[in-house]
Amino acid sequence: MVKKQVLKVVNYFEARLKEHGLQKFRLIVFGSHASGRSHPASDIDIAIVSDEFEGKDIFERAKMTQDAEILTVRMYKVPLDIITLSTREFQESKSPIVEYIKQGATVQSQSTSHPFSTL
Numbered sequence: 001m002v003k004k005q006v007l008k009v010v011n012y013f014e015a016r017l018k019e020h021g022l023q024k025f026r027l028i029v030f031g032s033h034a035s036g037r038s039h040p041a042s043d044i045d046i047a048i049v050s051d052e053f054e055g056k057d058i059f060e061r062a063k064m065t066q067d068a069e070i071l072t073v074r075m076y077k078v079p080l081d082i083i084t085l086s087t088r089e090f091q092e093s094k095s096p097i098v099e100y101i102k103q104g105a106t107v108q109s110q111s112t113s114h115p116f117s118t119l
Contacts, residue, residue: 001042001078006033009044009076010107016068017048025050030104031081043079047090047101054086 001009006029014027031045032038053061061084069080083101090098 001033001038001040001044006044007107009072009078009080010046012075013046013068013072013080014107016071017065020064020067022048022050022052022064022068024052027107028101028104029107030101034104043081045081045083045104047083047085047104049085049087049090051087053084054088056086058084 010027010029017025026049028047028049029045030047032042033044048065052064056064065082065084069082072078073080083097085093085098085101090101
């Protein structure tokens with residue numbers, strides 16, 4: 001999948017998250033699409049960082065994002081791998097996956113330009 005298509009998928013996912021109640025968040029594309037090593041069967045790895053996840057367990061977070069994920073997968077027929085993190089977890093965690101996510105490409109809101117030079 002080319003950069004333009006990935007951005008289209010991520011923009012759609014972002015809009016669906018907002019429609020389903022998540023308002024303040026940051027999306028980070030990481031993995032093969034961010035590193036330039038994707039292939040046709042690659043999924044799109046997306047971290048959602050939001051204060052709205054603070055104090056919520058994995059199941060509560062999944063309820064907050066599942067509708068947007070399902071709609072995006074149905075629309076674009078592409079698998080998504082979603083990781084949800086509170087802002088505190090993103091800033092303070094030293095886990096290997098969080099460190100890997102930090103190397104990804106942050107996607108700004110659709111209303112602004114995308115700093116997606118690595119995607």
